[in-house]
Amino acid sequence: MAKEKDPVTKVVEDHKPKNFKFKYIIKDDELLKELEDAKYDISSLDTINDTDLTVAAINAPFKEYPREVVTSSKKPTQIEDGVLLFKQMTTKTDKKLLNVCVGFFTHDNLRYVCVKFVYERFDIIEIFILT
Numbered sequence: 001m002a003k004e005k006d007p008v009t010k011v012v013e014d015h016k017p018k019n020f021k022f023k024y025i026i027k028d029d030e031l032l033k034e035l036e037d038a039k040y041d042i043s044s045l046d047t048i049n050d051t052d053l054t055v056a057a058i059n060a061p062f063k064e065y066p067r068e069v070v071t072s073s074k075k076p077t078q079i080e081d082g083v084l085l086f087k088q089m090t091t092k093t094d095k096k097l098l099n100v101c102v103g104f105f106t107h108d109n110l111r112y113v114c115v116k117f118v119y120e121r122f123d124i125i126e127i128f129i130l131t
Helices: 007-013 029-037 051-058
Strands: 023-026 062-066 097-107 110-119 122-129
Touching: 007 029, 023 029, 051 097, 051 110, 051 122
Parallel strands: none
Antiparallel strands: 023 122, 062 097, 097 110, 110 122
């Protein structure tokens, strides 16, 4: 029989993207404390190994889109600059997903797009190079 996950760790584990590199931005200090108290490996919430790139992404100006951009469409939704948003970018597209934000930025002479999935207690970002 599988071991039941602690409710606080289940919140973050159930939302981890499966096919993309990601970083969690914990917005709720209470959640962070609960994770630490549960001895949760906080480092597992960041699979992007470039701190400078992550900081640049977080500081990008974002345009907000309704959660339906990824939850209600059967096909990917094209937004500005040919960026496609689709359900497979995030594990949970339920009502806990509040909205989706997209920001463009330049880092080390390369142009990137950052997709931010906004939840109540945390955000998840994914970063992609534009060509």
